[in-house]
Amino acid sequence: MKQFTRRKHRLEPSCYIGFVRITITICIKGRKEIFVKDAVCNTVLRFLREELQKEKIINWAYIFMPDHIHLVLEGTEKESNILNAIKMFKQKSGFWLKHNFNVIWQKSFYDHIHRKNSELKKHIKYIFENPVRKGLVKEFREYKYLGSLDYEINEIL
Numbered sequence: 001m002k003q004f005t006r007r008k009h010r011l012e013p014s015c016y017i018g019f020v021r022i023t024i025t026i027c028i029k030g031r032k033e034i035f036v037k038d039a040v041c042n043t044v045l046r047f048l049r050e051e052l053q054k055e056k057i058i059n060w061a062y063i064f065m066p067d068h069i070h071l072v073l074e075g076t077e078k079e080s081n082i083l084n085a086i087k088m089f090k091q092k093s094g095f096w097l098k099h100n101f102n103v104i105w106q107k108s109f110y111d112h113i114h115r116k117n118s119e120l121k122k123h124i125k126y127i128f129e130n131p132v133r134k135g136l137v138k139e140f141r142e143y144k145y146l147g148s149l150d151y152e153i154n155e156i157l
Helices: 038-055 082-101 119-128
Strands: 021-027 057-065 070-074 110-113
Touching: 021 082, 021 119, 038 057, 038 070, 057 110, 057 119, 070 082, 070 119
Parallel strands: none
Antiparallel strands: 021 070, 021 110, 057 070
């Protein structure tokens, strides 16, 4: 009988280092809707900001959907390490989420490396439209759990 091995979907760690731009999606295990309160989103953003600053990473965009988060990140130095930042962010915010709300992050995350500069606006617009597609708001600017840690929305769209 043929044995199946789980295919590793994570890229090589070197792909996350340097001046790379990546869109990342991280989900709550069991898709529990936790990101529906200002205090939760603000605290998780604080953990994210701390880790991105340590690794010298720009946050072009973030959006908290009720059960997951989308991030558009870019390293600003050749030593910037997005993978390390995400791992530490998940560990620290996950500890807080577990102890305060009894929820945890899924084990892994989804990512997409941007290959062209022209993809940036397209990716940001796409993730910002998620609450519209889900019927949460009529226009993405009405949704309060999106933004950028480094730019005004009008600057990037």
